[in-house]
Amino acid sequence: ATEAEEQDVVIIGGGVAGYVAAIKAGQAGLKVTCIEKRGILGGTCLNVGCIPSKSLLNNSALFHQIQHDTKNRGIEVEGLKLNLQQMMKAKDTSVAGLTKGIEFLFKKNNVNYIRGTGAFKDEHTIDVNLIDGGETSVKGKNIIIATGSEATPFPGLTIDEKKVITSTGAIALTDLPKKMVVIGGGIIGLEMASVWSRLGTEVTIVEFLGQIGGPGMDAEISKMAQKLLTKQGMKFKLNTKVTSGEVNADSLKIHVEAAKGGKEEALDADVVLVAIGRRPYSAGLGFEKIGIETDDKGRFIIDHEYRTKIPHIRVIGDCTFGPMLAHKAEEEGVAAIEYITKGSGHVNYGAIPSVMYTHPEVAWVGQNEAELKAQDVKYKVGTFPFSANSRAKTNLDTDGMVKFLSDAETDRILGVHIVGSNAGEMIGEATLALEYGASSEDVARTSHAHPTLSEAFKEAAMATYDKAIHF
Ligand code: FAD
Numbered sequence: 001a002t003e004a005e006e007q008d009v010v011i012i013g014g015g016v017a018g019y020v021a022a023i024k025a026g027q028a029g030l031k032v033t034c035i036e037k038r039g040i041l042g043g044t045c046l047n048v049g050c051i052p053s054k055s056l057l058n059n060s061a062l063f064h065q066i067q068h069d070t071k072n073r074g075i076e077v078e079g080l081k082l083n084l085q086q087m088m089k090a091k092d093t094s095v096a097g098l099t100k101g102i103e104f105l106f107k108k109n110n111v112n113y114i115r116g117t118g119a120f121k122d123e124h125t126i127d128v129n130l131i132d133g134g135e136t137s138v139k140g141k142n143i144i145i146a147t148g149s150e151a152t153p154f155p156g157l158t159i160d161e162k163k164v165i166t167s168t169g170a171i172a173l174t175d176l177p178k179k180m181v182v183i184g185g186g187i188i189g190l191e192m193a194s195v196w197s198r199l200g201t202e203v204t205i206v207e208f209l210g211q212i213g214g215p216g217m218d219a220e221i222s223k224m225a226q227k228l229l230t231k232q233g234m235k236f237k238l239n240t241k242v243t244s245g246e247v248n249a250d251s252l253k254i255h256v257e258a259a260k261g262g263k264e265e266a267l268d269a270d271v272v273l274v275a276i277g278r279r280p281y282s283a284g285l286g287f288e289k290i291g292i293e294t295d296d297k298g299r300f301i302i303d304h305e306y307r308t309k310i311p312h313i314r315v316i317g318d319c320t321f322g323p324m325l326a327h328k329a330e331e332e333g334v335a336a337i338e339y340i341t342k343g344s345g346h347v348n349y350g351a352i353p354s355v356m357y358t359h360p361e362v363a364w365v366g367q368n369e370a371e372l373k374a375q376d377v378k379y380k381v382g383t384f385p386f387s388a389n390s391r392a393k394t395n396l397d398t399d400g401m402v403k404f405l406s407d408a409e410t411d412r413i414l415g416v417h418i419v420g421s422n423a424g425e426m427i428g429e430a431t432l433a434l435e436y437g438a439s440s441e442d443v444a445r446t447s448h449a450h451p452t453l454s455e456a457f458k459e460a461a462m463a464t465y466d467k468a469i470h471f
């Protein structure tokens with residue numbers, strides 16, 4: 001595109017938020033340009049986030065299961081060996097396939113793709129510093145900012161992605177560390193700790209709060225997950241803060257103390273993973289020049305139609321409010337374009353699922369017990385353990401439970417929380433139920449195939465207003 005060809009929409013950032021918006025705009029027949037500075041589409045999620053982490057989680061789980069959980073199944077394996085290089089290659093293959101797929105979808109939907117870094121020249125013009133050299137600029141009637149997020153650094157620890165790493169380094173280590181300290185027991189910390197611990201690293205997780213899992217995870221579920229992860233070999237230091245780190249040529253020392261002050265300790269490690277959250281990314285975008293504002297956390301300030309105070313400039317994904325999740329970014333990509341083309345869009349922020357892809361998985365949607373108590377909502381609880389589910393028993397994989405929270409008076413589902421194999425798939429049903437305003441009785445009176453893990457889901461729903469059959 002050149003300045004002469006004004007676009008209907010210009011999107012800055014080709015991550016999940018940006019690329020989905022671009023495809024949706026192309027489908028709607030809009031003239032659309034997407035600018036991405038990485039040179040590869042898919043953003044954090046496809047390149048260094050969801051996809052590579054899930055590849056490593058899947059294959060490390062397989063390795064761990066073959067090592068620890070086959071004999072009793074009648075499978076004897078000899079000569080098991082880790083080939084880390086090949087495991088990384090398998091990950092890279094998945095990433096490459098998916099990122100190329102988006103380039104294909106761009107072509108299919110007539111999205112003009114510019115590989116370079118975009119910066120505001122004025123309210124309608126974006127200057128682009130091209131990856132292959134040179135510059136161009138592109139004008140848009142509408143502009144969508146979808147510049148994503150980056151790891152929050154830990155003060156005093158300089159990230160080199162080799163010894164002091166973020167998740168980006170944690171998905172690309174070339175040698176198996178002996179000891180790893182993870183700062184932050186949120187989702188990134190626990191997923192990455194799972195990968196390396198399964199492969200043989202001694203992992204200690206230091207978490208400031210009294211529970212793991214990051215914001216949103218129900219306390220009872222978090223406790224259960226911690227117990228199961230501890231059984232797998234991970235060590236936890238809760239209510240503990242890292243005060244400083246010493247990086248030497250061949251070793252690391254991480255100093256920690258009780259969160260409320262007091263007991264101090266030094267932890268040795270080969271690698272320290274900083275996983276204390278992510279923050280919106282907008283470096284070099286030049287948004288200040290046109291008067292767009294961010295809040296004290298760096299999130300772009302927008303209204304319910306994703307508009308900044310300059311109404312034709314919208315913001316979606318990790319760089320604005322809401323959970324930093326790929327599927328949330330995707331929903332916003334669709335809705336932002338629908339606001340442009342139809343004047344209305346729809347995202348139900350009360351029904352966005354969260355999944356932690358450990359083993360077992362942890363998944364939830366809606367509210368947890370602490371949130372309901374804080375709002376003084378009267379609720380009922382229904383639970384069902386996988387140890388009483390026939391399929392989990394035949395699979396010899398019975399850890400975890402399903403927990404329903406429903407309104408005490410109306411029985412309307414308020415939240416569903418699951419620890420268990422396949423929780424990430426099962427939460428889809430809970431999300432649909434929540435979206436449609438279902439009661440737990442609606443779910444319990446729906447036939448679920450036998451023998452499936454989802455029968456535990458049905459029986460937990462049943463247990464909120466009646467008794468479960470199998471427990
Ligand atoms: P991003 O994916 O960060 O994309 C923004 C893009 O904009 C980037 O590619 C960047 O290069 C580009 N950009 C920035 N500035 C400019 C500019 N000036 N010009 C041009 N381009 C620019 N979420 C899940 O839902 N499930 C998961 O399993 C999951 N796993 C994760 C695992 C890890 C290790 C991490 C780090 C994150 C994970 N996430 C997961 C979160 C998910 O990756 C993000 O929520 C998602 O990527 C947000 O999409 P986005 O488009 O808003 O931002």
Ligand code: NAD
Nearest residue numbers: 184185186187188189207208214242275276277278324355
């Ligand atoms: P997070 O906010 O989920 O967890 C960070 C944890 O670090 C919290 O528990 C916090 O209490 C703790 N913490 C903060 N400062 C600390 C300190 N100084 N010492 C010790 N602990 C400290 O953040 P994250 O795990 O880094 O993940 C970032 C984002 O990426 C999240 O929004 C998450 O949703 C997203 N993500 C999602 C998935 C998924 O959906 N499966 C996977 C990875 C990342």
